[in-house]
Amino acid sequence: MNEMTLSRRSFIRTAVTAGGGMILGFVIPGVPKVLAEGVLPEAWKDPAGGAEINAWLTIDKNSIVTVRCPHTEMGQGALTSVAMMVAEELNVPWANIRTVLADANRHVTQGEVYVNMSTGGSNLVRNRHPHIMQAGASARERLREAAAKKWKVTRDEVKAEQGVLTAGSNTGTYGEFAADAAKVKLDAEPSIKAYGDWWLVGTSVPRIDVAPKVDGSAIYPIDVRLEGMVYAAVRACPVPGGVLKSFNFDAIKDRPGVIAAVELKQVKEKLANADLRSAIAVVADSFYRAKTALDLMPVEWDFGAGVQYSTEGMDAAARDLLGKPAEHFEAVRGDPLPLLEAAGDKVVVGDYYRPYECHATMCPPTAVAHVQTTGPLAPRVDLWTFTQNVAAALLVAADQSGIDPQNCYVHGTFQGGGFGNGNGVDVPRQAVEISKQVGRPVKVIWTREEDTTQARTRPPIWSRGITTLGDDGLPTAMLIRAVGEEKNPAYADRGNLNHPYMVANFRYERGVVPTNIPIGPNRAPGNNSNAYGLEQYIDEVALAGGWDPLDWRIKMTEGNERWQRVLLKMKEVCGFTTDLPKGRGMGVAVVESHGSTVGACVTVEVSRRGALFIEKVQIISNSGYVLNPRNAEEQVSGCVAWELSHVLYGGLRVQGGRIQNVNFDNYKLMRLPDMPVVETIYANSEDQWWGGFGETACPPTPPALANAIFFATGKRVRSTPIIQHDLSWS
Amino acid sequence: MSFSLNVNGASHDVDVEAETPLLWVLRDTIGLTGTKYGCGIAQCGACTVHVDGVAVKSCNVSAASVAGKTITTIEGLSPDGSHKVQKAWVENTVPQCGYCQSGQIMSAAALLATTPAPTDREIDAAMAGNICRCGTYPAIRKAIHDAAAMG
Ligand code: FES
Ligand code: FES
Numbered sequence: 001m002n003e004m005t006l007s008r009r010s011f012i013r014t015a016v017t018a019g020g021g022m023i024l025g026f027v028i029p030g031v032p033k034v035l036a037e038g039v040l041p042e043a044w045k046d047p048a049g050g051a052e053i054n055a056w057l058t059i060d061k062n063s064i065v066t067v068r069c070p071h072t073e074m075g076q077g078a079l080t081s082v083a084m085m086v087a088e089e090l091n092v093p094w095a096n097i098r099t100v101l102a103d104a105n106r107h108v109t110q111g112e113v114y115v116n117m118s119t120g121g122s123n124l125v126r127n128r129h130p131h132i133m134q135a136g137a138s139a140r141e142r143l144r145e146a147a148a149k150k151w152k153v154t155r156d157e158v159k160a161e162q163g164v165l166t167a168g169s170n171t172g173t174y175g176e177f178a179a180d181a182a183k184v185k186l187d188a189e190p191s192i193k194a195y196g197d198w199w200l201v202g203t204s205v206p207r208i209d210v211a212p213k214v215d216g217s218a219i220y221p222i223d224v225r226l227e228g229m230v231y232a233a234v235r236a237c238p239v240p241g242g243v244l245k246s247f248n249f250d251a252i253k254d255r256p257g258v259i260a261a262v263e264l265k266q267v268k269e270k271l272a273n274a275d276l277r278s279a280i281a282v283v284a285d286s287f288y289r290a291k292t293a294l295d296l297m298p299v300e301w302d303f304g305a306g307v308q309y310s311t312e313g314m315d316a317a318a319r320d321l322l323g324k325p326a327e328h329f330e331a332v333r334g335d336p337l338p339l340l341e342a343a344g345d346k347v348v349v350g351d352y353y354r355p356y357e358c359h360a361t362m363c364p365p366t367a368v369a370h371v372q373t374t375g376p377l378a379p380r381v382d383l384w385t386f387t388q389n390v391a392a393a394l395l396v397a398a399d400q401s402g403i404d405p406q407n408c409y410v411h412g413t414f415q416g417g418g419f420g421n422g423n424g425v426d427v428p429r430q431a432v433e434i435s436k437q438v439g440r441p442v443k444v445i446w447t448r449e450e451d452t453t454q455a456r457t458r459p460p461i462w463s464r465g466i467t468t469l470g471d472d473g474l475p476t477a478m479l480i481r482a483v484g485e486e487k488n489p490a491y492a493d494r495g496n497l498n499h500p501y502m503v504a505n506f507r508y509e510r511g512v513v514p515t516n517i518p519i520g521p522n523r524a525p526g527n528n529s530n531a532y533g534l535e536q537y538i539d540e541v542a543l544a545g546g547w548d549p550l551d552w553r554i555k556m557t558e559g560n561e562r563w564q565r566v567l568l569k570m571k572e573v574c575g576f577t578t579d580l581p582k583g584r585g586m587g588v589a590v591v592e593s594h595g596s597t598v599g600a601c602v603t604v605e606v607s608r609r610g611a612l613f614i615e616k617v618q619i620i621s622n623s624g625y626v627l628n629p630r631n632a633e634e635q636v637s638g639c640v641a642w643e644l645s646h647v648l649y650g651g652l653r654v655q656g657g658r659i660q661n662v663n664f665d666n667y668k669l670m671r672l673p674d675m676p677v678v679e680t681i682y683a684n685s686e687d688q689w690w691g692g693f694g695e696t697a698c699p700p701t702p703p704a705l706a707n708a709i710f711f712a713t714g715k716r717v718r719s720t721p722i723i724q725h726d727l728s729w730s
Numbered sequence: 731m732s733f734s735l736n737v738n739g740a741s742h743d744v745d746v747e748a749e750t751p752l753l754w755v756l757r758d759t760i761g762l763t764g765t766k767y768g769c770g771i772a773q774c775g776a777c778t779v780h781v782d783g784v785a786v787k788s789c790n791v792s793a794a795s796v797a798g799k800t801i802t803t804i805e806g807l808s809p810d811g812s813h814k815v816q817k818a819w820v821e822n823t824v825p826q827c828g829y830c831q832s833g834q835i836m837s838a839a840a841l842l843a844t845t846p847a848p849t850d851r852e853i854d855a856a857m858a859g860n861i862c863r864c865g866t867y868p869a870i871r872k873a874i875h876d877a878a879a880m881g
Contacts, residue, residue: 075827075864206823213828214819215811216764216804220829223763231758256747286746288754362768362776362829362863416766416829417863448769630823634869638826641865664773664861673854675867 051178053142055106055113056135057086063163063175065092068102070114071124072388073209074361074418075638076694077631080208081125082132084628088200089136089192092163092174099208101412104390108405117391120420120521122594122692125627129690133192139181141190146180147172195625195688204630209414220416222366224384226441229368230259232434233291234444236279236426236454239303239657241516243278248298257289258282261297262434271518274396274426277454281434287445306516306657311355314513314654318462318483321511322351326481328489328512330497334505336468336477343468343477348544351464352533353719354702355651356457356659359522360669361386363416364451369431370441371401381408381432382441386415388422400432419642420521424456452662456520457652459485461492463533465541467503473545474555477505480534485515494526495591495699496534500563501556516657523642524695527593532647532720535589535703539710549707550576550588562597562622562685566590569683570620574601578711582729583607587707591699596623596691600700606712610728614644614676617701622683623691632693633680639697640678645670647702647720733797737762738806748794752786753777755793756803764804764832768861775860778833779803785840787859804832807839815839818877826864834860838874847878 050060058066067086071078079099087097107114115131144158147165150172151158158167163174212218237243249261266278280299284290340347367385372378381401387393390410398405415422431444446454462483470476480499484492489512497508522528542552550571557563567590570576576586583606590599599620605613619636626632649668653660661667706717713729732745735752737760744759751770756762756779765788768776772790779788780802807813811820815838818824825831834857841848841856848856853874862870 075825077826207825209828210820210823210825211811213825213831214816214835215807216762216832218828219763220766222767223757225761225763286750286754286758288750288758289747360863362774362827362861363766364768414828417827419863445767448771634823634826634866637868638865641862641867663771664769665771669861669863670865670867671859671861672857672867672870675865675871678868 051182053139053178053182054135055110057090057139059174059178061175063092063096063173064098065090065096065174066098066100069099070102070107070117072119072390072415072418072422073101074119074388074415074422076635077207077628078119078124080205080631081627083208084200084205085125085129085132086136088198089133090140091160094200094205096163097208104394104410105408107391108394118389118423119418120388120423122694122696126595126690126692130192134189137190137192138186141186142181142184143174143177145184145186146177150177150180196686201627202625203628205628207631218414220363220366220414221368221384221386222363222416222445224368224413224443226368226370229441229443230283230285230438231287231290232262232281232283232430232442232444233287233294234264234279234281234430234446235294235299235450236277237301237303238453239301239306239516240277240518241306241657242301242303244280245300245302247280247300252282252293252297255289255293255296257285258293259284260438262437264430264433273424274429276426276429276433279430281430281444283434283438283442287443291447303657309515309517309654309657311654314460314485314515315353317513318511319351321483321513322462322464322481324511326509326511329507329509332497332506332508333503336479336505336507339468339477339505340466340479346468348467348469348541349464350537350540350716351462351718352536353460353462354529354532355460355720356517356654357522357529357646357650358452358455358457358652358667359417359419359421360452360667361417361419361421364448365421365425365427365446366444367427367431368441368443369397369428369435371403371432371435373436379403379407383408383410383428383432384413385410385428385431386422386425387428388415388418392423393428396428397432400429401436419523420525421455424520425454448664449662452652452667453659456518458522458525458529459488459491459519461529461533463496463530465534465537467541469541469545473547475503475541475545478503479507479509481509481511482530483511483513485517485519486512487515487519491519491526492530495530495593499534500560500592501538501553502558503556517654517659523639524593524698527591527699528643531589531591531699532702532706535591535700536706536716539587539707540716548578553588553590562592563590565683565685566597566599566620566622569681570599570601573681574618574620576601580711583712585708585711585713587704587709587711589700589703589707593699594692594696595689596621596693596696598622598696598700600697600704602701602704602708604705604708604712606709606727606729608729610726612709612722612727614705616677616679618679618681619697620681620683621693621697622685623693623696624685624687624689626682626684626693627690635694636680636697637678639695640701641670641675643698643701644705647705648674648722651721731794733794735760735793735797735801736799737801738803744793746793749792752779752788752791752793752796752801756788762803762805766829766832768830773861774830775833775837776830778836778860780836780840783840783843785837804836807835813839814877814880815842815873818873818880822869822873822876824866824869824873826866830860830862830864834862834870838870838877841874842877848874
């Protein structure tokens with residue numbers, strides 16, 4: 001029997017916490033041959049046993065409902081969110097809910113039963129709730145129908161409440177009717193509940209996946225261990241765009257445990273998500289041996305044209321472009337150009353810059369692949385990988401191995417963070433290719449240095465605002481000119497082009513600087529860095545016209561219900577004032593992204609010598625409704641830490657076409673002692689829409705901080721990281 | 731080089747190069763994957779374990795150098811997740827992605843072993859070596875105070 005047997009029920013460990021639980025495959029400590037797999041090879045077969053009502057859920061005899069979550073759990077609460085939405089419609093007590101990760105192979109081979117397994121863009125609740133809730137509603141109606149048939153009443157007469165079916169004096173549990181319900185075919189699918197008509201949604205539910213994350217049993221791709229598995233350390237060309245020239249395996253082949261060197265060839269000239277880049281891998285019997293041998297192996301690269309790029313060069317080119325009309329523009333309203341020209345130097349001008357940043361997920365990109373081209377199970381690929389979309393990873397596995405998708409299995413695991421990086425790295429393809437070549441299961445781990453060097457970074461942004469004011473101090477004409485980088489210049493538009501401030505004459509322009517550094521989505525893409533410029537500039541414009549920055553925003557968004565709600569709430573609860581003694585300051589900023597409008601109010605203290613203390617960050621959020629306030633507040637804290645990391649200490653530096661600061665000794669992140677107090681305040685419209693929550697508190701935090709620093713010190717911090725600036729005052 | 735390691739009360743004979751970091755011996759040789767790799771240079775704390783009761787970054791000590799000492803990993807902190815730090819972590823739903831949390835918990839447990847009722851300053855000092863990219867710091871601080879209150 002092959003090591004990768006299809007049925008490993010005995011390995012399944014169930015962790016049940018009060019009020020819900022979760023099931024994910026896993027480790028059996030102490031059993032010698034046990035290899036931590038994270039496998040639930042046929043996730044749709046409820047390990048507890050039970051009737052499958054539809055692809056999304058099973059119900060067992062005791063009315064325990066196992067919900068299959070098609071989305072990646074990377075810390076944002078996907079398992080809990082999906083289960084809550086299903087339980088809401090199913091009308092089943094939360095304590096009866098278990099979760100498993102849904103199976104990508106079933107999705108791909110059975111007509112996309114989960115509609116969409118991609119996880120990102122804050123889409124899970126915002127845009128996927130109709131079909132997720134539908135799955136629960138459909139199951140509920142089939143239970144009612146099964147009971148109606150048995151009791152010879154109409155379905156309307158059957159109530160389905162909290163896991164119990166009743167009609168008159170008849171009563172039965174969901175568990176009793178599950179098998180019959182599985183056979184019911186409905187004439188028409190029910191519609192989901194009306195917005196707000198909920199009993200579970202909107203309540204604070206503790207996350208369902210906590211227990212395995214406090215005892216070391218949660219399995220991430222890096223923890224998957226297969227019998228006969230070998231390890232690979234990889235290095236792609238450190239100058240993105242370059243290719244491998246040569247390597248000398250002979251120099252290391254006699255080192256302990258070393259098995260092979262595998263060249264990974266770049267086939268496509270223009271790289272899309274997960275396409276292989278030119279790289280070299282060393283395979284050994286342990287990761288440390290593979291990594292040490294790779295470090296010692298002589299490798300020559302053809303760095304290519306990328307070497308010409310540097311932070312300084314890009315910055316000089318971008319600042320030059322900020323001074324010139326750009327070819328790409330949008331005349332959003334009126335024409336500000338003649339007014340700005342007539343104003344001469346009576347204009348408000350502000351320049352801003354934020355550099356490249358990377359995701360640095362705590363678990364570096366990792367994948368374990370087992371490609372079988374011979375043997376009883378061949379052809380077959382099994383893959384456990386860093387991803388935010390197991391279905392997309394499955395197609396990558398099929399493509400790289402040449403094996404039919406039907407015979408490819410991507411097994412769900414927890415992810416040690418995602419933040420948008422999960423779909424953009426080629427680690428799954430590397431693992432599949434190396435396993436194919438060495439004929440054994442292989443685990444590829446990117447070192448932190450490799451992660452930072454190769455990750456698709458967040459693009460840099462330069463921007464300039466030019467505005468002229470009317471007699472009332474409000475703007476009459478505004479030009480925002482942004483400069484982005486060439487890989488995806490449209491990121492520069494977000495928030496700069498479509499801000500809500502109703503200036504009568506407004507024009508947006510965009511210039512582009514060339515680069516070799518790959519970029520990709522990164523927690524609130526575009527908005528995250530762009531807002532640093534725009535929302536500081538708004539303060540500068542307001543103050544130049546003698547306006548309070550918060551009142552200015554309220555005035556300039558009149559009639560915009562979503563923004564007004566946030567701004568007025570901010571005014572009501574945050575105590576924002578520009579009238580504080582020097583050394584103390586409060587700053588505000590508001591950004592709309594991923595369907596939510598979110599404001600930040602930051603309070604700081606800056607010593608005369610320039611030491612910054614962030615006292616408090618208040619986040620005022622309008623996401624329409626909130627699925628799970630407890631999880632939402634945890635996400636807000638995460639967003640604040642995330643962006644404060646970057647604006648305070650971050651910034652990737654490029655020299656010779658390569659990232660220079662590639663580990664945590666010189667790419668600094670927020671640590672516990674520096675974390676401010678964070679408050680979440682809701683200002684929800686509760687009006688037929690749902691916005692995102694996992695990234696929307698990121699964009700407003702940095703500009704609100706910079707605005708607060710201005711009020712405390714009189715200094716405008718026009719670029720990040722802030723620690724590079726002298727904040728002293730007298 | 732062959733030597734044996736005492737991990738979570740069990741003795742493991744291992745045969746690795748003398749300089750091999752304890753982290754990789756725990757994970758790859760012994761198969762205890764609860765201890766995580768995050769940076770390999772003593773900056774993130776994901777690899778934190780106890781050596782003779784003291785929190786140590788296992789990526790930064792060679793396995794050979796801790797032969798004969800008592801090593802505890804997250805898997806050995808308690809038989810059933812019942813250590814007060816683990817209980818407080820569950821009650822406060824501290825973990826988001828969870829990847830850093832083995833290290834956070836080991837650092838917190840070492841702190842409470844010597845400082846049963848730590849002040850915020852003491853928590854700052856003990857936890858500054860552990861990065862959480864998900865930003866769970868406020869929950870970590872609260873959970874440590876809660877665990878301390880459990881006595
Ligand atoms: S892996 Fe040891 S401190 Fe980061
Ligand atoms: S919980 Fe994700 S890194 Fe800490």
